[in-house]
Amino acid sequence: MKNNVNRQFRLKSRPVGRIKTTDFDLVEADIPEPAQGEALVRTLYLSLDPTNRIWMSDMDQYMPPVELGAVMRGGGIGVVVKSNSPAYQVGDHVTGLTGWQDYTIAGEKMDNRMGVIPKGLPVPLTAMMGACGMTGLTAYFGLLELGQPKAGETVLVSAAAGAVGSVVGQIAKIKGCRVVGIAGGADKCRYIVEKLGFDAAVDYKRADWKEQLVAATPDGIDVNFENVGGEIMEAVMARMNLFSRMPLCGMISGYNTDQPMRADFSPILMRRIQVRGFIVTDFFAKYAEGARQLAEWVATGKLHHEETIVDGLENAPTAVNRLFDGQNMGKLIVRVADPAQH
Template identity: 50%
Template sequence: MTPMNRRILLASRPQGAVAPDNFKIEQVPLAPLAEGQFRVRNHYLSVDPYMRGRMNDVKSYAEPLALGDVMTGGTVGEVVESKHGGFAVGDKVTGVFGWQDYGTSDGAGVRKIDDTLVPATAYLGVAGMPGVTAWYGLNKIIAPRAGQTVVVSAASGAVGSVVGQLAKLAGCRAVGIAGGAEKCRYVVEALGFDACVDYKAGNLYRDLKAATPNGVDGYFENVGGEVFDATLARMNPFGRIALCGMIAGYDGQPVPLKQPSIILTMRLLVQGFIVTEHLALWPEALGTLVALVAQKKLRYRESIVEGLERAPEALMGLLQGKNFGKQIVKIA
């Protein structure tokens, strides 16, 4: 009997917020492997904000998904069949196999992982793309120095949580911005940030000012909108801003800056970046991150939902800020 592969496709483009009818689930037979290929049974799927942008038919850093394409996404899993000399049955791997039970590859972009060092799911978060994103933006753009103040938005999320902890390890004052008292408690008490501002409390600028008495030297931006405006107003001269995401505008909402002149008057460096354009640095970053996790010097939290069919729900919740830590779907 031919094995079947469940997969979730992009059925329609969102008009505003992502909705369940933007997706379609189907089952298709698996094709036989060609020489030089191997097949992976995906165990876990990463759910990330960038997926929202790939659903739109607009010019961006990557081609949009076509209607009918399998939704994109990083996975970890196990090789279950192989005609490739470099990958054997039983190897644990991570790659971009998307929202489906199985992935087929010739090895390009696939890495073997050691889940005896850190749990497999960590390779989708703290020791994977989100962790490398945090490492790159902090070290290569913000370039923090001991004693400086680093602020990060979405501080309880997969990227923001790593930024703040790495900033603390660099000797900085780390201040997070997160949504809700529970998330802020976690950021301070579990992750070790010096302070966390609850943007939902209604006093964003005042609370941020109190948390950054010496201003802000480095800012890691994941959100945009009001959060970006409030932090801009606290930036010190020659501050550095790593622009990673603008999730406040991903559903088409306008996110204009209220005081863009601050960028000029404070002589700020504002640098957007896409971490997959810096693959040469990934081995260094991943080596550092895996070691820190293994040594329990880097903490993380995961939100895991079970079942491939719940991936759309997980993405919609992520875009609404319902996740706590790294959002993952358990497939197998």
């Protein structure tokens, strides 16, 4: 790999179905020079998220889609290697939208500012993208603010061995709930029960998953943290209790299709289910509070941060499909550069 270029994945075509490497151009651009008030950031880690697939599509969404020809949008962690801004010191670790590239420019305005990660945190740097970062905050605010779980209630979470789901279930356990996770395959189901302390797991890849769901929720479901949508969401909604809550976090089962996702609304009416869609940025004003609590739980061993790391920026377009194939445990991350060498 050359050190004096900025490798960038630029979106060439909008994916149809699964993401393909041919949907991108891999370009070697010049490393940008930071202007006054800016800093040059070397990407260390790239966060791969289901929303990457949404950003590639020209569909109704919460941010503008990535334009064709533009560098693929992506969250990440980098290190400041040059600075012309008092907001950034060389050596600072920063987090924000690094993009799928080796280098980016951090500025001082709302649209290009990056957050400086405090030094000496008692958690690994990569946890700042997972359990203590965006996916952890998604779990924290979606569950606690919208799900309002009470001790003794049953909380169900889908995509339960993933980045968001694994944190949702563990927080619900901390809050004294009975926790049921839905995940694909025996290994993931064993992991969420034995390692993360869930009370029960439902393996949706087995033919009898609907019977497993009924058996795992004898008192119904009080909070459904929805990550998947489709048939799984419908089966879960059929088990939800009167005045239960459903934070609608994601519907990954539909992201690779162009078809609108349909659902039966009658349980919402008959059982007065409170459904609330949200994006983690809705809670921006409270991020510091959430991150502090999550970091304390990780540091004291109450919250386990799991990650799947893939090496090399060049592998980002293939690695992102792991999210759709279920080939990740916890947070899916690409290591772009070795933090020990920067």
